[in-house]
Amino acid sequence: MSSDQVYESVMVERTRQQIRALVAEIAHLAQQDIQTRDFYRELLQRLLQALGAPCGAVWQPGEGGSIELVYQINLHETRLVENPEAMQRHGRLLQRALVTGEAAIVPPHMGDGQEGQPGNPTDFLLLLGPVRVKDETRGLVEVFQRPDTAPTSHPGYLRFVRQMCELAAEYHKNRQLQHYSLRQALWNQLEHFARVAHYSLDVRDTAYTIANEGRRLIECDRVSVAVRRGRRYVIEAISGQDTFDKRSNTVRLLTRLAQAVAVAGEPLWFTGDAANLAPQVEEAAQAFVDETHTKCVAVLPLRRPPQPPKDKEQDHLDEQPGEVIGALVVEQIEDARPREGMAQRVAVVCDHGSTALANALDHQGLFLMPVWRALSKSRVLVTARNLPKTLAAAAALVVLVLVLVVVPYDFQLRGKGVLLPVERRDVFAAVDGTVEQVLVRHGERVRRGQKLLVLRNSDVEGQIEHTLGEIRKTESDLAGIQRQLFGVGGVPLKREEEVKLASEEASLKKKLESLQQQLRIYQEKQRRLT
Template sequence: MSSTEETLEVERARAQIVAIIEEIQRLAGGNTSEAEFFGGLLDRALAAMEAVGGLVWLLGEGGRVEPVCHSRLEYTGIGGSPEAEKAHSALVQAVFNAPSGLLIPPGAQVTGQDGNALAENPTGLLVIAAPFNRGGDRAGLIEIFHHPNQDDVQRGYLLFLEQLAGVAAGYLDRRQMVSLDQQQTALSQVERFSRAVHESLDPIATAFVLANEARRIIGCDRVSVLVKRRRTLRLEAVSGQESVERRASAVQAIESLVRVVARAGEPLWHPDPARELPPQIEEELEHYIDESHATALAIIPLEKPRPTPVVKPGGVDAVAVAKAEAAPRTVPEPIAALVAEWFSSSTFDGSKRARVDLVAEHGKVAIANALVHTSLPLYPLINLAGKSRVLTTARNLPRTVLATLAALATVVALVFVPAELRLEGKGTLEPVHRRDVFAGIDGVVEAVAEGVEHGAQVKDGQLLATLRNTDVEVAIADLLGRKASSQEQ
């Protein structure tokens, strides 16, 4: 082969390498998972180098180096025996901690800075290893098995693999930045949610904000909030709706379901194959799903938060801490309930449950504060005064305060200051015993005895009045007439 042909061959190889690196860089710039990216990187590296096989290792939890992908390991011989696997693991650990990439011929040893042997290549192949970092810390390793070749060719393999390791490091750095950005975005959303849900002390307004803001945090399709009103849980807010139509069958169904779940005292996650529901909950759940067509839902009863022990000058009160952490003797009645629904998902992963629990924790504190605020004495009057802009303007505020204090002072005086009450009126004394007195015969009163008046005292046998009986007079006249007639005869 002439020098010109060799130059052209080198240029073609260099162009091929550049094309492969650019292709891997495009893969790294996309929204790909670690397994997808490193799998594509390994396949392209093996094809470009015409290698036997290879692995990509990443630093996992606990500081262990674990494989994220591999290819054609059955041709490498590292799984032929437990001894070979153990020797290969030691080799990976030694190369992972090396300051740069290494070429390890068959049977060669890797030595440390003190010159002592750390590991040995247990295969009959050339091991080409290139570690890569993430954020300045060692994060992974690309390991390729190749047939031994000339020294300059092997150095070319190592140089190519180190370039791929640089692309892998850039990919991990970008993923770390994206993860940090996502965490920052999530923290900002939670902060805005916390401020919004604690802004109002009105239970209905708090429930409305909780329903709409929680939907964004959880990432579900609908959130409903029920608040305890008149000793029962009532639906007060639904995300995306300005009001609640209480006569709707879906509203009545969700209220019945939540009340049954609240009496049980445990959250409900549906579907949950690991939990067998009581018949009363299962019946209400099926009825509500028929009404709402939800494929997944979570019902979280919101209990009144326990008081936090106050730190005293001498330290935390151990008794108060024990009472706060002790389990309640009875199932506490919830003050509200949070219902999250999905219409296109039927599974609950750890992130979904964590977001629902986070929203529920903030929600129960906000609603509890609002309910305590509205239960204060004279709250309706204070609330009405607070809503009146005329009474609370800067010019009228002193007068409003004075009038309120005067009204309160008047009420207090009427309740606690004793006062003498005197009433005047006319009346008649009535005897304890009353008897009606009648004359022995009928007649007309001709005269009342002197000194006899209404209400006067009298004695037995005293003359009270003189009567004239006309019947007696008629009888006497009749007798006298008969007598005169008899005498004339």
């Protein structure tokens, strides 16, 4: 054997080992729990490396029969984007491969000149391999191979692409099994939460269970439960804390936030964007986040379950939302993005938590429930030895209550009081001023129109004096002009001077009228001071 043949055999064996290593890596990735895009990125890189192909892509079926791109490498070298018609032909080719589910080799420019038919409008040799799981095509691997490769190697290329697609199918099967396992684990968690949430009828114990078991189900950092007490809301439980100081600043801000959202009646998912929030909710959320540095906080009102309709005629009516009895607060301290499926888990906790909390509140609100609870815990009163005494005491208590209810008895009550008028009228001064004299005594009967007070307003008096001075000055100026017009000095006036003096006379008359009107207004204000 020549040295060239030995070298060639060594290189072939080395290439085979590299391909086996790549296949082993893909098989290992198929068993891992990674995202679909990440898996196909690694698969496509190794596939192109093994085949020596310049570019490739992975496609998957989309909604409405469309095709979606999962991952691509150097797809721009095919120049499909530059030609819309070529993209349509290529898309029809991919669609046919997804429908048939068969691997194929498509030569370059296959189908050119056939309008509306699928084809390969590129200069590359296409290798198409479908990823099928139980007769369902989950994806399509497309490799753009150089056209100058030997035709005898093309079936080997296609077999290798099929092998990679089988590994991709194993990946999807493993993902589906993991999905089923996670779903089963989730159902077990939901069943456990539903069971323990309804275990107790004590409000505090129920709130504590909702907070702690709800945090495990939601997989968040902290869950708190607020319960309505009259018009106020009180934080009853915080996950991970048996006791807490309700006077602390964090708890007070948490109570304020829960009450604001519960009063609004709408759920809150706050990650920092307060564009569409009510002012009172925005202020409470910002204050709580600034204090606790929480990245994501969700506050959901807990409502009493709606009552079923009493008759069949009300079945068609929309169910009204129940009364708000509390609030569920979910916090993520480190991550601002809600985890996948977090909203659905929070909704489940709200539904079961609302029912459990409503049952506990109804049980706590029963008549004389503390007395019945205390009696149920005391066994001394119901023992055989003390039972007659207990029954006798109970009978005596019942007789006493009946006597108090049935037998009439006069009850007199004395007290001091002040008579108040049936109709009351407040008197206001029309003008502000300082009281100088009170003309009536307290409690004295007065008549309509009778003067009660004498007020003084120095501003009004000053305005009157100023206006009188202006009037006197204007009258003096007007008299001087009139003397000139009548020729009192014996000096004849020119036509221009006479017109000018007549104009000044008219202006002074208007000014005098205005001053006299102002004087009347000020005098009316002064008159109203009494």
